[in-house]
Amino acid sequence: MNYMPGTASLIEDIDKKHLVLLRDGRTLIGFLRSIDQFANLVLHQTVERIHVGKKYGDIPRGIFIVRGENVVLLGEIDLEKEIDTPLQQVSIEEILEEQRVEQQAKQEAEKLKLQALKERGLSILRADTLDEY
């Protein structure tokens, strides 16, 4: 038995609903319409899904062209099983607020950690500051 090499294997997945996790952490859900040899993707009827805890919200985004290198993960969504998810869908405003709260909490925790490390005479560069240099 043989299979398609490289991105050619993605061709079988065209016109199916896919979830794409990007390198910046965003989650996109949409119909895969076109690919190329670099696994650049064209997503159609895309929504950006934000998960916070057990809640999630969808922001409609339309057509997305994703540069292949930014894809962390890509998988087909089973349309039949999609409905019976234990997660609860909430409005965009609500999920954005939840996200904001979550991020704030995370930052606080990070700050505390950094403070504690500083007191012990240690310091680590944060990942995002590393990126800049």
Added chain:
Amino acid sequence: MTADLADTEWCPLLQETDECKADGHSEDEEATTLLQEMVEEDEEIDLYNEETFRLDMESGGEEDPADLFVFCGEFSQFEKGASKDLSKMNGEPPKPPEVQQAAGQPAPQRLPVTKSQPAPALSKVPVAPRTTGRIEMRGERRRELSKKMEFQDPAVLKSIKGKPTLESLDSAVVDSGISSTWDEMDLEAEDTAAMKVIDRTLEQRIPPTTLDFLSSPLTHQYPEVSAPKHAPQGHLSPRAFSPRYMQQVPACPMMPRSPLCPVRPYSSQTRFGQPSRYLSPSSFRPTSSNISTPTRPLTPKVLQMRFGPMSPSPGPAPFFSPPANPLQRFRFPGHVTQLHPQHRRILSQRQQRTQSSMRKQREPRSDPYANIMSAKEKAWVIRLQMIQLQSENPHLDDYYYQAYYQKLEEKLTEDELLGDRAKKEPPKLMTPYVQKAEIYEPVVHIEGSLGQVAVSTCYSPRRAIDAVHVHCQEEDLKDIGHRRLGVLNLIEKMFMTLLEVEELQKKMAVLPEEERVRFHDTLTCKVNQLFHLLKEGFQESCHELDAEFLPVLLVSKGKRLIARLLSFLPLEAALEILVAVLKHLPLLMAQDAECSYEALPVLYTPLCTVIGHLSFTQLVQVLKEFTAPLPDSTDTRLSLACHNKFAISFLYALLSHGERLLSADTPIEPGIEEFDIWTDTVFSVAKQLSHSSLVEPLLLPSNLLSLFCRYLDKQAVVQLEGTIERPGSLPVQ
């Protein structure tokens, strides 16, 4: 009649263009050269792309007629004008009515269009309203097409009517739009008819091609193209035209070959430089657009757009046929342009599968946006990926996959042996070997020069040896240091060859049978060459006679070279080396004793393999050397051997092999003399061993004691056993 009408329409234009000839030539020239360059470049790219990703009729078949249709439609209008000339000159019948139909009558489909609807009249038909988005357009088109209203496609209409808008010139828009929905169209009849006409006309128009890119689908498809009958060659070459001239050409009814000339649709002249009456659609369009559109693929702009998956398929090939100028530089199809047969099979299987599923899905689908990526584009991506699998040396280019798959296979065979599960074939990628046509030469190429050594040293640091070697004079060579450098240099060279040999060996394991033979010849040749170099290459650096192999053996890298080479050598050659090692054993042992690091043991394993293949006679000869007295001392090699790990292991291996030969079932018939030597050797070895303190051997053969049992009395054997198995202790007296 059509032709007459066209003719009368063209007449004023002819005058106009004649007037135009007079002015504005100089500013065109710069643009022309630039244009020519662009055209050339793009043609090359296009051709290369075509060759690399050409979609054969089977692969892209379902879309191909789409392109064809667009151009047929456009072409046919030109035909109306040109057919008159044709029929005049060649006595050919006027073109069939189907072509006229394809020429873009929007309303009545499949009805033969009467000649009372001349093409030029079309230009006065208002342009269909444009839709804004591509997808919307396509969706709309799909709906229309499914109702069998093929020719109402706005893009098609536009291109047929030939208003020179950007959209109509963008072949990508036209192509992709139509090709993606082609499977739902049903135009075979029109197409074939149109093709016939085009074919026939082209036979007279396409100049001969001397280009022999034989595998190109272009030439395969139209091998019958013949010399032009009415036109000088220069006129047919794209570079022979100034933009001005190109504009004029279509206007002249006496130049039927114009479809092959690249016409610049957007020359600044037509756009802005001319009086508006020349630009007015009614006078300009019927000629320029209809005639220029078939030639569109040759204009640089369109060529650029055609790069990639949209590249022309063999369907409309006549319009992309090789340019007239045979001097143009073409990239010939390299090894990468052909697909492996297995890959081709997979591709065609896929094609068939999708085609059959297409047929099933003819009814309206729930997803109107499905199949935005056409089968042709899909095939293109698959092809590209498959081509990437081809490699000259998969173990280098694709090491991880090769290693992974090898492991996977090993694991599976293990599982099978254990009976854990039924035989299961894991999915495998075909990674075919290809032979590269030309060898890529990296820039690092220095003949003993010091100038670029800094660059080269990062590739092969030992090249410094070359540099020194070449620069020193002949008398300097006598200097011992330089002699050593010479040896190192030679060893270095031989190592390169050895690496090649090993590479060949590795490749041979995965090659098909017929290629293996060829590889085997090369390998044998290289090994022989190496052996000769080993034997004779060091004459200069070593003046003593009888010192074959010694210079190499004295260098630890040389030892490693010999160790690696031994497995490739035929037995006689290997035996020569073995004897040489034995002959120089005292010296080598002394050298080893001086260094803290023992280099001789690297030779042990390969030499053991050689010993394993010796016949009894050969073995006895070797052993004789062992016991023979040394020229300038009372010691024999035997007595010295007891104090060297390698030497004693070597001796044991020899004896063990002798014992194996004698105790084996296969009869060996040693001569009396040979047998005597053998017995003597065994006795003297036993005597020597029992009287010396032994070092621990690298390996103690198990049949050694049984050998001594055969020749010695029990007490002696017990004593010997003690010394052999407890090395380091003093023999019990």
